Amino acid sequence: MNKTEIPGLDYQSNAGFWDEFQTSDGVIRPHWQPFIESLRTIGASEFDRRWQSAQQIIRNNAIVYNVYGDSEGAERLWPLDPIPFVLPEEEWASLEQAIAQRATLLNAILNDCYGPQDLLHQGHLPPELVYANPNFLRPCHGVPVPGGVRLHFYAVDIARSTSGQWWVIA
Numbered sequence: 001m002n003k004t005e006i007p008g009l010d011y012q013s014n015a016g017f018w019d020e021f022q023t024s025d026g027v028i029r030p031h032w033q034p035f036i037e038s039l040r041t042i043g044a045s046e047f048d049r050r051w052q053s054a055q056q057i058i059r060n061n062a063i064v065y066n067v068y069g070d071s072e073g074a075e076r077l078w079p080l081d082p083i084p085f086v087l088p089e090e091e092w093a094s095l096e097q098a099i100a101q102r103a104t105l106l107n108a109i110l111n112d113c114y115g116p117q118d119l120l121h122q123g124h125l126p127p128e129l130v131y132a133n134p135n136f137l138r139p140c141h142g143v144p145v146p147g148g149v150r151l152h153f154y155a156v157d158i159a160r161s162t163s164g165q166w167w168v169i170a
Helices: 030-060 089-113 127-131
Strands: 003-006 009-012 064-066 075-077 158-160 166-168
Antiparallel strands (some): 064 075, 158 166
16 A cells, blocks of 8 residues: 555555556656645645535535435435545546447437337347336337437446546446
8 A cells, every 4th residue: 555645634545446646656646736735735624624614514505315216215415525536637538528429329329219210120229128118208209309309317437447447337
């Protein structure tokens, strides 16, 4: 394990995992430098005060979420990390392009399923995948949508491999 000394921050990397913050030899990655400098500038006590204030705002405003399918169905306070996730601009641009491409593909598949159904007729999609899905709305088949946009909400979970390559995991 490598340990980086930053006032108010006890950070140790874990061997065998990609470290977003520092290289394997303990050098802070360049895109983190401005943030670390700002931490050093405000100091540990001010950082802690700001963190406590953020948590209080979440509690006071009841910023919550539900885990659907949870047997308890309880609302949970929105989790917030005190340290943001910092990515270099060029890396985010690459992720953004890949995620947008995937969303465009999913929207095209939805348009086909609710339109000409070429993917079904050509055997690229099994009919049971579409018709047995309780979320497929048969009455909407053939109904045009403004701008051809059927996918209005899209989220991905991403993770890094140990080599640093990004993967969409959900």
